[in-house]
Amino acid sequence: MKLKSGWLDAILIVVGLSTMLVVIGFPSQAAAQERKVSVPPSELPAVIRKAIEEAFPNGKIIKIEKEVEGDDPGQYDVDIGSGGKEYEVEISPEGKVIEIKEQMASRRAPGGEQGKKWTESFGQENCTFSSVGRNRFFILEPGHQLVLQSRTEKVVITVLDATKNIGGVKTRVVEEREEENGELKEVSRNFFAICRKHGDVFYFGEEVDNYKDGKIVRHSGAWRADEKNSKAGIIMPGTILLGARHYQEMAPNAMDRAEIISDDVTMKTPAGTFKNCIRVEETSGIDAGEKCYKTYAPCVGLIQDEDLLLTKYSKAKEGSISLEDLPPAVRAAIEKHAAGGKITEIEKGTVKGILVYEAEVVLDGKESDILVSATGKYLGTEEEEEAKGRQDKEDDNDDNDDEDDDDEDEDNDDDD
Numbered sequence: 156m157k158l159k160s161g162w163l164d165a166i167l168i169v170v171g172l173s174t175m176l177v178v179i180g181f182p183s184q185a186a187a188q189e190r191k192v193s194v195p196p197s198e199l200p201a202v203i204r205k206a207i208e209e210a211f212p213n214g215k216i217i218k219i220e221k222e223v224e225g226d227d228p229g230q231y232d233v234d235i236g237s238g239g240k241e242y243e244v245e246i247s248p249e250g251k252v253i254e255i256k257e258q259m260a261s262r263r264a265p266g267g268e269q270g271k272k273w274t275e276s277f278g279q280e281n282c283t284f285s286s287v288g289r290n291r292f293f294i295l296e297p298g299h300q301l302v303l304q305s306r307t308e309k310v311v312i313t314v315l316d317a318t319k320n321i322g323g324v325k326t327r328v329v330e331e332r333e334e335e336n337g338e339l340k341e342v343s344r345n346f347f348a349i350c351r352k353h354g355d356v357f358y359f360g361e362e363v364d365n366y367k368d369g370k371i372v373r374h375s376g377a378w379r380a381d382e383k384n385s386k387a388g389i390i391m392p393g394t395i396l397l398g399a400r401h402y403q404e405m406a407p408n409a410m411d412r413a414e415i416i417s418d419d420v421t422m423k424t425p426a427g428t429f430k431n432c433i434r435v436e437e438t439s440g441i442d443a444g445e446k447c448y449k450t451y452a453p454c455v456g457l458i459q460d461e462d463l464l465l466t467k468y469s470k471a472k473e474g475s476i477s478l479e480d481l482p483p484a485v486r487a488a489i490e491k492h493a494a495g496g497k498i499t500e501i502e503k504g505t506v507k508g509i510l511v512y513e514a515e516v517v518l519d520g521k522e523s524d525i526l527v528s529a530t531g532k533y534l535g536t537e538e539e540e541e542a543k544g545r546q547d548k549e550d551d552n553d554d555n556d557d558e559d560d561d562d563e564d565e566d567n568d569d570d571d
Contacts, residue, residue, distance in 0.1 A: 189222060189224060189225030189226070190222070190223055190224040190225060191220040191221060191222050191223065191225075191232065192220065192221055192223055193218070193219065193220055193417075193434075193448075194219040194220065194221050194231070195219070195422075195448065195450070195459060195461070195462070196216050196219065196461050196462040197305065197459065197461070197462040197463070197464050199219065199231075200250075202249065202250030203231050203233075203246055203250055205250060206246050206250045206251070206252050207233060207235065207244065207246070210235075210244060210252055210255065211235050211237045211242070211244075213237060214235040214236060214237035214242075215235065215236045215237070215444070216233060216234075216235055216461075217234040217235060217236050217241065217444075217446045218233070218234040218446070218448075219231065219232075219233050219234075220232045220233075227247075229247075229248035230245060230246065230247060230248065230253070231245070231246040231248075232244070232245055232246075233245075233246060234258070236444040236446075239444065240257055240258070241257070241258040241444065242255055242256065242257055242258065243255070243256045243257075243258060244256075271400065271414075272400065273400040273401055273402050273412045273414075273440075274399075274400065274401040274402065275388075275401075275402045275405060277355065277357070277387075277388075277389055277401075279350075279357065279386075279387060281352070282350035282351070282352060282353075282355075282357075283350070283351045283352065284324050284325065284326075284348040284349065284350060284351070284357070285348065285349050285351055285479065285480050285481075285482075286318045286325045286326055286327040286348055286349075286480055287327065287349075287476060287477075287480035288349040288351070288354075288480070288482060289349070290349065290354040290355070290356060290391060290392075290393045291393075291395070291453050291454070292391050292395070292433060292451040292452070292453060292456060293347075293356045293390065293391035293451070293456055294314065294454075294455075294456050294471065295314060295327045295329070295347055295348075295349055295356065296314055296471030297314050297315060297316040297327075297471060298313075298314065298316070298469070298470070298471040299313075299314040299456075299468075299469070299470060299471040300312065300313045300314070300468060300469045301455075301456055301457055301458075301465060301468045302465070302466050302467045302468065303457065303458075303459075303460060303463040303464060303465050303466065304425075304463060304464065304466045305461075305462040305463045305464070306462075307335055307336050308333065308334065308335050308462075308463060309333070309334040310331060310332070310333050310334075310460070310463055311330075311331070311332045312329065312330070312331050312456075312457065313329070313330045313332075314327060314329050314471065315327075315328045315329065315330055315344075319344075319346050321346050321359040321360060321379055321380055321381050321387075322359070322379075322380055322381030322387075323381075324348050324357075324359060324387075325348065325479075326346035326347055326348045326359050327346070327347050327348065328344050328345070328346060329344070329345045329346075329347055330342065330343070330344055330345075331343045331345065338366075338369075339366045339369065340365070340366055341363065341364065341365050341366060342363075342364045342366070343361050343362065343363045343364070343376075344361060344362045345358070345360075345361040346358070346359040346360050346361065346379075346380075347359065347390060350393070351482070351483050353392075353393045353394070354392075354393025354394070355389050355391070355392050355393045356389065356390050356391045356392075356393075357387045357388070357389055357390070358380075358387060358388050358389065358390040358403055358404060359379070359380040359381075359387045360377075360378050360379035360380050360381075360382075360385075360387075360406075361376065361377060361378065362374070362377055363375060363376045363377045376408070376409060378404065378406035378408060378409045379406075380405075380406075382406065384406070384407055385405060385406035385407070386405050387405070388401065388402040388403040388404050388405050388411075388412075389401050389402070389403065390403050391451070395415060395418055395433055396415065397415055397416075397417070397418050398414070398415065398416075399414070399415050400412065400413070400414040400415075401413060402440070403437070408441075409441075410439055410440030410441045411437060411438075411439055411440075412437065412438055412439070412440060413435045413436070413437050414435065414436045414437075414438075415433055415434075415435055416434050416435065416436050417433065417434040418431075418433050419431065419432075420432040420433065420434050420450055422450050422452070422458060422459060424458050424459065424464040424465040424466070425464060425465065425466045425467075426458070426464075426465040426466055426467050426468060429452035429453075429455065429458055431452075431453055432450050432451060432452045432453070432458065433450070433451050434448060434449070434450050435448070435449045435450075435451065436448055437449060447460070447461050448461065449461075452465075455468055456468075476501050476502070476503050476512075477501070478490075478498060478501060481501065481512065482529070482531070483531075484530060484531025485512050485527050485528075485529065485531050487531060488527045488531045488532070488533050489501070489512065489514045489525055489527055491533075492525050492527075492533055493514065493516045493518070493525065494518060495518065496516040496517055496518030496519075496523075497516065497517045497518070498514055498515070498516055499515045499516070499517055500514070500515040501513070501514045501515070506526075509528065509529075510528070510529040511526055511527070511528060511529070511534065512526070512527045512528075512529070513525070513526055513527075513537065514527070523536050523537070523538060524536055524537035524538070525537075
């Protein structure tokens with residue numbers, strides 16, 4: 156019995172020591188697993204923003220993450236660029252700076268990550284371009300306008316009813332007007348065209364006017380794709396691939412590039428809440444410290460640029476459009492049903508909430524209007540639609556007359 160008792164004691168001692176070793180040697184298993192979420196600057200609490208401004212008065216926020224699970228839930232980890240260096244700042248939920256650490260030089264290499272590559276060849280020579288059109292996240296239709304604002308800045312982006320030829324490509328002019336504290340800061344005219352085959356929106360350059368006290372003082376950032384050592388980039392691909400990286404600008408003084416870092420973002424703005432958005436991280440191939448984040452919503456476009464949020468937007472105006480600027484399927488349908496007639500005018504409008512293209516055609520001295528949907532489906536002629544409408548109205552009247560006759564017959568039966 157004594158022998159068995161000794162063995163039992165030994166086993167208990169071994170189990171106890173093993174448990175202590177597990178707890179001491181592997182504390183990470185006992186600790187809560189850490190999880191962080193990205194936070195746009197516009198959603199920073201006032202106390203966190205104040206802490207950042209006090210620690211780095213002239214600093215630029217690069218990235219913000221909030222710990223939602225782990226040892227320090229509610230803590231903010233902020234990457235800040237200042238004086239040519241990059242710092243990681245830990246801030247408590249109450250706004251107290253816990254720690255400031257300078258990032259290692261390797262983490263501040265161009266683009267922020269060594270080994271990454273950005274697509275710079277897009278098969279432009281195989282594209283047939285249009286100055287009017289849209290893909291899911293970018294709209295090139297005259298009259299489409301976005302207004303984004305922060306506490307001090309306002310940006311108005313308008314697709315103009317104007318085009319510009321860049322290197323033989325007819326591009327659409329998109330104007331951006333930037334104000335700071337109510338004073339005009341910059342006006343840029345950006346040149347875009349959409350590849351009909353893939354829906355990629357190409358960026359062919361921009362003209363820039365920088366203002367001070369109401370006067371133009373310089374033209375920083377201006378470039379054109381048809382100038383020496385320059386070529387068009389892509390501002391928004393037609394097909395969205397998570398993790399895809401591409402150049403937006405390619406010129407000696409402009410090397411902006413983008414990486415799609417999320418494709419399922421839900422964002423609340425003063426203009427509404429938008430779902431299924433994409434978030435893009437933009438960096439520069441020239442300035443290693445330059446980084447910003449933007450969010451795009453389906454069928455709207457840009458809704459967030461750093462702390463600027465969409466406050467209102469307006470859809471493209473209805474109006475005339477050229478045959479060359481039509482979507483391929485729409486153009487094919489119109490040309491087919493024009494049957495060799497002369498297409499004199501094309502208008503885009505809505506019928507019962509549905510986008511419709513109406514083409515005026517003259518054939519053998521007779522004029523008719525062809526209706527085609529946005530997907531290229533032939534809807535008939537305007538005359539046929541009007542005739543159908545009249546017939547439907549007559550049918551409704553006949554039905555009403557039949558109902559009246561039935562009522563009279565019932566009344567006569569009651570009298571009998």
